[in-house]
Amino acid sequence: MKMKTSYCASLTLLASLLTGTAFFAGCSDSGSSATQASSQNKGSAAERTYVAPGEKDEYYLFYSGGHSGQVFVAGLPSMRHLITIPVFAPSPGTGYGFDDESREMLGDFTWGDVHHPGLSKTDGMYDGRWLFVNDNANNRVARIDLRDFKTKQILGPIPNSSGNHGSSFVTENSEYLLVGTRFSVPLPMGRFAPVEDYADEFNGMVSGLKVDPESGDLSVGWQIITPPFNWDLGSTGKGPSSGWAFWTSYNTEMAHTKLEANASQRDRDYAAFVNWRAAEAAVKDGKADMLDGVPVIDPAKVPGVLYYVPIGKSPHGIDVDPSGRWIAASGKLQPTTTVFDFEKVQAAIDNKEFQAEFRGVPVLNYDVIVEGEVPVGLGPLHTQYDGKGNAYTSLYIESAVAKWKLPPWTDAEKANLEFTVLDKIGVHYNIGHLVIGGSDTRAPYGDWLVAMNKLSKGRHLSVGPSQPESSQLIDITGRKMEMVYESFTDPEPHFAQILKADMIQPIEVYPKAESNNPNAVWSLSDATYTREPGKVTAKVAAVRSQFGPDKITAEVGDTVVLHITNVEQTTDIIHGFAISGYDLNVIIDPGETKSVTFKADKVGVFPFYCTNFCSALHQEMQGYLEVKPASVTTASVD
Amino acid sequence: MKMKTSYCASLTLLASLLTGTAFFAGCSDSGSSATQASSQNKGSAAERTYVAPGEKDEYYLFYSGGHSGQVFVAGLPSMRHLITIPVFAPSPGTGYGFDDESREMLGDFTWGDVHHPGLSKTDGMYDGRWLFVNDNANNRVARIDLRDFKTKQILGPIPNSSGNHGSSFVTENSEYLLVGTRFSVPLPMGRFAPVEDYADEFNGMVSGLKVDPESGDLSVGWQIITPPFNWDLGSTGKGPSSGWAFWTSYNTEMAHTKLEANASQRDRDYAAFVNWRAAEAAVKDGKADMLDGVPVIDPAKVPGVLYYVPIGKSPHGIDVDPSGRWIAASGKLQPTTTVFDFEKVQAAIDNKEFQAEFRGVPVLNYDVIVEGEVPVGLGPLHTQYDGKGNAYTSLYIESAVAKWKLPPWTDAEKANLEFTVLDKIGVHYNIGHLVIGGSDTRAPYGDWLVAMNKLSKGRHLSVGPSQPESSQLIDITGRKMEMVYESFTDPEPHFAQILKADMIQPIEVYPKAESNNPNAVWSLSDATYTREPGKVTAKVAAVRSQFGPDKITAEVGDTVVLHITNVEQTTDIIHGFAISGYDLNVIIDPGETKSVTFKADKVGVFPFYCTNFCSALHQEMQGYLEVKPASVTTASVD
Structure with missing residues (x-):
């Protein structure tokens, strides 16, 4: 049994582990030599890990x-x-x-x-x-x-x-x-x-x-x-x-x-x-x-x-x-x-x-x-x-x-x-x-x-x-x-x-031509907004720097279904859609359509806005969810 | 009006922003010079940003x-x-x-x-x-x-x-x-x-x-x-x-x-x-x-x-x-x-x-x-x-x-x-x-x-x-x-x-002496586990490398309240407590006590384990939540 020779060491180790005491074998701390230039002329450690601004990792x-x-x-x-x-x-x-x-x-x-x-x-x-x-x-x-x-x-x-x-x-x-x-x-x-x-x-x-x-x-x-x-x-x-x-x-x-x-x-x-x-x-x-x-x-x-x-x-x-x-x-x-x-x-x-x-x-x-x-x-x-x-x-x-x-x-x-x-x-x-x-x-x-x-x-600044x-x-x-x-x-x-x-060659934009989402809308003019009793549905277009429609009106208690398309076809132009006071933040990448369903459960006016920076006028990319009190005609009274 | 001189430029800019076209003024791209040594003998850019292993940021x-x-x-x-x-x-x-x-x-x-x-x-x-x-x-x-x-x-x-x-x-x-x-x-x-x-x-x-x-x-x-x-x-x-x-x-x-x-x-x-x-x-x-x-x-x-x-x-x-x-x-x-x-x-x-x-x-x-x-x-x-x-x-x-x-x-x-x-x-x-x-x-x-x-x-490897x-x-x-x-x-x-x-000098351990949590337990032998009809309460001690108790028994439908104390007083020895199949992961820092309340809503045996690496025997730090079918004595039949 070749293992016998190591059995005692193993027991010592086990004891050390069980009592929670440290068992450190001597090994050189290489950290202090890290700043020294390599002996192999590959540059200093700093230079070997450094990727300059504009250059990319391998x-x-x-x-x-x-x-x-x-x-x-x-x-x-x-x-x-x-x-x-x-x-x-x-x-x-x-x-x-x-x-x-x-x-x-x-x-x-x-x-x-x-x-x-x-x-x-x-x-x-x-x-x-x-x-x-x-x-x-x-x-x-x-x-x-x-x-x-x-x-x-x-x-x-x-x-x-x-x-x-x-x-x-x-x-x-x-x-x-x-x-x-x-x-x-x-x-x-x-x-x-x-x-x-x-x-x-x-x-x-x-x-x-x-x-x-x-x-x-x-x-x-x-x-x-x-x-x-x-x-x-x-x-x-x-x-x-x-x-x-x-x-x-x-x-x-x-x-x-x-x-x-x-x-x-x-x-x-x-x-x-x-x-x-x-x-x-x-x-x-x-x-x-x-x-x-x-x-x-x-x-x-x-x-x-x-x-x-x-x-x-x-x-x-x-x-x-x-x-x-x-x-x-x-x-x-x-x-x-x-x-x-x-x-x-x-x-x-x-x-x-x-x-x-x-x-x-x-x-x-x-x-x-x-x-x-x-x-x-x-x-x-x-x-x-x-x-x-x-x-x-x-x-x-x-x-x-x-x-x-x-x-x-x-x-x-x-x-x-x-x-x-x-x-x-x-x-x-x-x-x-x-x-x-x-x-x-x-x-x-x-x-x-x-x-x-x-x-x-x-090893780092203390963070608690x-x-x-x-x-x-x-x-x-x-x-x-x-x-x-x-x-x-x-x-x-x-x-x-x-x-x-x-x-790999990842895509950075979802091609419009590949979208087969029936709820996608690709321009502000195609955006739609419909209300039937108890339900509001909107197909929202998000484009620098506007949501269309930028006003959505519901009655309290309505189910709201939003299909939001980021119509951009430019890398890194991401739009977000959040409604203040609602626990909701949809992020839509370029060319993507996302759907979100929620209940308009409180009366008031709730601004919505783009959460992911998109342009110089990103801050202006906002609109309103109006939630009216329930109307008599849609309220069931029997 | 001093602003008049800049008004035309402002309009041009606005037009450029609204049409989404880029408006780049000529400015030197300093990125390419980043690897060059500083003219002020502060070392290369690589050396100035480099913090060697074991050294700390400023x-x-x-x-x-x-x-x-x-x-x-x-x-x-x-x-x-x-x-x-x-x-x-x-x-x-x-x-x-x-x-x-x-x-x-x-x-x-x-x-x-x-x-x-x-x-x-x-x-x-x-x-x-x-x-x-x-x-x-x-x-x-x-x-x-x-x-x-x-x-x-x-x-x-x-x-x-x-x-x-x-x-x-x-x-x-x-x-x-x-x-x-x-x-x-x-x-x-x-x-x-x-x-x-x-x-x-x-x-x-x-x-x-x-x-x-x-x-x-x-x-x-x-x-x-x-x-x-x-x-x-x-x-x-x-x-x-x-x-x-x-x-x-x-x-x-x-x-x-x-x-x-x-x-x-x-x-x-x-x-x-x-x-x-x-x-x-x-x-x-x-x-x-x-x-x-x-x-x-x-x-x-x-x-x-x-x-x-x-x-x-x-x-x-x-x-x-x-x-x-x-x-x-x-x-x-x-x-x-x-x-x-x-x-x-x-x-x-x-x-x-x-x-x-x-x-x-x-x-x-x-x-x-x-x-x-x-x-x-x-x-x-x-x-x-x-x-x-x-x-x-x-x-x-x-x-x-x-x-x-x-x-x-x-x-x-x-x-x-x-x-x-x-x-x-x-x-x-x-x-x-x-x-x-x-x-x-x-x-x-x-x-x-x-x-x-x-x-x-x-500016970076493409990540989609x-x-x-x-x-x-x-x-x-x-x-x-x-x-x-x-x-x-x-x-x-x-x-x-x-x-x-x-x-700042952040603390890295919550001192036991400062704990005033009435539900804290500081040793495995002090850990408690009680059940009354409809409710299980356990004061759990977490210590390298064991939970005490390591078996908690409930009946289906019980509310389970766990107070978990990480008894460690050593920096970076963090324990986690997760129950497989339950949507629950409590992390307890050294000296901390945390409480979690949940419903034992399904019959079976559910292993719990330490999720945050803590020791050589971290993997062995586990136990079981037993959830029995409801007993006749505790079930209400009227």
């Missing part, structure tokens, strides 16, 4: 926004915030969640917990079409269209699932968005069972959400029912591991109380190695049972779909390298990253080299499939790849990133895996995820690494108890990693995706 | 967040976003609007339109206590406490008011927050009158909101009723103008339709010069009438409270210089900034040098009080001061900032005011406000100017139709202004305040 950085429910977009290497894309929470700044359509998409929820963004892929490479994100809290996923940077679909709550943490993992050709549940609940949903019966009555689920290849529309494809492990981060295969997907779990103990102690009892937790092509075929072959409208596979009855693999304790992710052969997983309570060889995995499956079985599912023989345990450092979490044969693992406890060499290793390296650890750089503080552009594709960009740190205390998160920009083009810059975001990014800017 | 930059409803905080000179302070809109990332207290503070509104932040002052200098912001849409103001960067109070809707655009202007010793209405409505609120009767039936209002000198609590002090002009930006006096406040208006025409044309008919609009000390005294002397609970002054009946001053057409603000003597106002449709001498204003009042009267209020004689009209350029809007005798005016049409010399002028300068325009720098694009730290105090910082531009098109706003950092320490950097924000800042970082 990459998009898409941050998951955590429990803000949104996605934050920054530029790289400047790390400047560019825009927030609203996904699971209303956003009055963009009007999201205020018009009828987006309000309906949000449904009963006003927030989400966005953990892991995933870019769509074609042939194992980013294709720049969609960005998928998960909602850990309310068991949903969403699709953002990179043509216009807008959320186009929210799918969920996903049936038979609680806690969509283990997504969004996109397969090689965006066939599926794969999802693992963090929580387990009694199924079917809405059934009550006491938590004391957790191990027997609760279940988790792995879901394959089908992606329509043309529209990107998501639908629930199939599910695999699992024991009540807490599924965590995963990744999808490519090359030799094509057709597979991988998740780690914590809480293989199936504890249901005091998890911080009870879910760390076992030496190893199980990873799930899922053959999603086999799952798809099994469903097609009628081997699934329907549960809440979804074909659900019992992996004990359908061999070949699911295998368990033991991973050093309390892992938080598993990452497939660009070749698809090497799979790295780290247990945060042991100081090593385990590398599996998928060719050995395939052979072990073929040869049935199982070390055990859990509820009818084979457990692959660890010793047969492992390539090595790299002593990366304390608290290893996630691994990214630069496409040049190197891996980078975040070290939570050490507050550092370790750079290490992927297999194939020389005999000397194999004999002493410490030799494969090439460099280490301190980050501030307590790194969670890290991201290298394209790490999950066949060809990572390999120039920048962004360390996403969990604690930012003391509610603090931002810190991201640090590290240059990985040289042999040694170099700290270049540090930036901050609102709470709370977990992971990010990086996309080369020239991969 | 200033806070508080942006109004516009219709996002929030305040954005950045660091200066790095321009890095630090945090968003939620004010008028819920913020799941910080839990604002999700707990009972903040939900009640927001009331029926889920957004606001934050235009102008104002820092509290003592003796005419920022004192670092509070930041006040306005809500243009829903007629409110809010107070942010800079001790913890939290919104502590939302006052409003302000009675008798619609469209609180003309605030937040803080008097010299934070006696008042002064507010002018943008819109006019029939009073009292809720009365209907057709908009065709606008000039006669609609009214605007100037309000003095009293600030409690100890707590900062806002209350409505008094109001001055005005004709239905659209009051715009203003400022407060100091030195010779101490006790006074100033607003410009547009729409002195009192037009109610097609304002973009009809509100630009008159050659000059009126500014309001308000003696707020006289207003305060008048109310004390019983000279006000009560309207909706507020003492309202009719300025026609109370001489000395209000004077009108004609300003070149369609002005958008009026700014008092650090000495308090010079007052600059620009009409955006004429290419000059008018400088008034408050000593002459005082003399004109004393000598009753009035050129007219409007509805019983004297109009001061323009020619007697004006010091000069400085030909700053096209589309002048707002003016800031560096404390070294220079003023900086934003030029919307030119997309530029003009630097000009304040009076006293030499005879040669007076004879040709073009000589007072010292420099001009291009900005990108269509600048609205601009800000110099401390410009509204007696001693501006005078080193940096931030240009707040309305359009950012093409919904675009960010651009801010540009300009070094004003030399004779010539120098463009240094450009950053972006979510929609949509209008104005900002800059505060020296060493002015």
Whole structure:
């Protein structure tokens, strides 16, 4: 057992974690060297991150926004915030969640917990079409269209699932968005069972959400029912591991109380190695049972779909390298990253080299499939790849990133895996995820690494108890990693995706020719305003710098339906429509038509105005909603 | 009439604006020179804006967040976003609007339109206590406490008011927050009158909101009723103008339709010069009438409270210089900034040098009080001061900032005011406000100017139709202004305040000793959980990495009240409490107790978990809400 050597360290760590005391290993603080000129003549750190006014960043950085429910977009290497894309929470700044359509998409929820963004892929490479994100809290996923940077679909709550943490993992050709549940609940949903019966009555689920290849529309494809492990981060295969997907779990103990102690009892937790092509075929072959409208596979009855693999304790992710052969997983309570060889995995499956079985599912023989345990450092979490044969693992406890060499290793390296650890750089503080552009594709960009740190205390001007998160920009083009810059975001990014800017050409205006909204009006003279008893309907044209009509008259109690078209065809000329004293702010981008329905529930005169600056006469772009007392003729008196 | 010379240019401009055609004056694009080293040996632009990892910014930059409803905080000179302070809109990332207290503070509104932040002052200098912001849409103001960067109070809707655009202007010793209405409505609120009767039936209002000198609590002090002009930006006096406040208006025409044309008919609009000390005294002397609970002054009946001053057409603000003597106002449709001498204003009042009267209020004689009209350029809007005798005016049409010399002028300068325009720098694009730290105090910082531009098109990676706003950092320490950097924000800042970082020492932990919340529990063993028919109450302790209790049992239909205390006393250790599938995410900062009340409205088991990363075992910080079917004993059957 190679793991034995690290077991004591692991126990010490665990004790340290449980008592809440700090455990800092010595690692150089690179911050102080950041202003020094690079040894590689690439200019000073300041110059390397600087993007002059009028110049543009080279990459998009898409941050998951955590429990803000949104996605934050920054530029790289400047790390400047560019825009927030609203996904699971209303956003009055963009009007999201205020018009009828987006309000309906949000449904009963006003927030989400966005953990892991995933870019769509074609042939194992980013294709720049969609960005998928998960909602850990309310068991949903969403699709953002990179043509216009807008959320186009929210799918969920996903049936038979609680806690969509283990997504969004996109397969090689965006066939599926794969999802693992963090929580387990009694199924079917809405059934009550006491938590004391957790191990027997609760279940988790792995879901394959089908992606329509043309529209990107998501639908629930199939599910695999699992024991009540807490599924965590995963990744999808490519090359030799094509057709597979991988998740780690914590809480293989199936504890249901005091998890911080009870879910760390076992030496190893199980990873799930899922053959999603086999799952798809099994469903097609009628081997699934329907549960809440979804074909659900019992992996004990359908061999070949699911295998368990033991991973050093309390892992938080598993990452497939660009070749698809090497799979790295780290247990945060042991100081090593385990590398599996998928060719050995395939052979072990073929040869049935199982070390055990859990509820009818084979457990692959660890010793047969492992390539090595790299002593990366304390608290290893996630691994990214630069496409040049190197891996980078975040070290939570050490507050550092370790750079290490992927297999194939020389005999000397194999004999002493410490030799494969090439460099280490301190980050501030307590790194969670890290991201290298394209790490999950066949060809990572390999120039920048962004360390996403969990604690930012003391790294910025004090802003009171509610603090931002810190991201640090590290240059990985040289042999040694170099700290270049540090930036901050609102709470709370977990992971990010990086996309080369020239991969996409977003539109900035909705072409009038493409509008098929029957309620659109394209000139002030076409604007209409009608009233029937109990209802006012207006088709409003918004154009610099006027609303037509600029007076809308209702009687109190009327339902008011406004269809507002921004007739502009010029980039950045956005109009807003707000009514003073009403909780309403619709934002209409150039060429867009939005509808809003509300009740005129109080008598008076209510100015409406353009909220999004549009022209020199923006301030004059206003009108009035008149709400008259109810007239005798329309009031019902019987 | 000095204005005659500029009247043709004004007409041309107006025509250009109405047809929507661009009118760009030649101004050098300084962007291309930004990477060049400064001529003043201050280092390259990159080095001047760069703040190395581990170092801190020198200033806070508080942006109004516009219709996002929030305040954005950045660091200066790095321009890095630090945090968003939620004010008028819920913020799941910080839990604002999700707990009972903040939900009640927001009331029926889920957004606001934050235009102008104002820092509290003592003796005419920022004192670092509070930041006040306005809500243009829903007629409110809010107070942010800079001790913890939290919104502590939302006052409003302000009675008798619609469209609180003309605030937040803080008097010299934070006696008042002064507010002018943008819109006019029939009073009292809720009365209907057709908009065709606008000039006669609609009214605007100037309000003095009293600030409690100890707590900062806002209350409505008094109001001055005005004709239905659209009051715009203003400022407060100091030195010779101490006790006074100033607003410009547009729409002195009192037009109610097609304002973009009809509100630009008159050659000059009126500014309001308000003696707020006289207003305060008048109310004390019983000279006000009560309207909706507020003492309202009719300025026609109370001489000395209000004077009108004609300003070149369609002005958008009026700014008092650090000495308090010079007052600059620009009409955006004429290419000059008018400088008034408050000593002459005082003399004109004393000598009753009035050129007219409007509805019983004297109009001061323009020619007697004006010091000069400085030909700053096209589309002048707002003016800031560096404390070294220079003023900086934003030029919307030119997309530029003009630097000009304040009076006293030499005879040669007076004879040709073009000589007072010292420099001009291009900005990108269509600048609205601009800000110099401390410009509204007696001693501006005078080193940096931030240009707040309305359009950012093409200045950043394309992010689709919904675009960010651009801010540009300009070094004003030399004779010539120098463009240094450009950053972006979510929609949509209008104005900002800059505060020296060493002015404040925010707390980062709420001291346990200061907690007087009767529902706080400070250890897992003190946590309680009780159920009576129809109601579950739990006092929950949140501590790394456990909730106590970690199981809460309810029956369907129960009201659940949770009081959650974050027992941590360590900076940045924030806990969240979310229930999967419930629309609920409470964030509790270190030492804070928050309460949340909700209905257990569906049977099942619902995991709850910590949403804000807190420790290595954060992921394990979870528990369960059990919701059982209703029992026979508690169900009412009669």
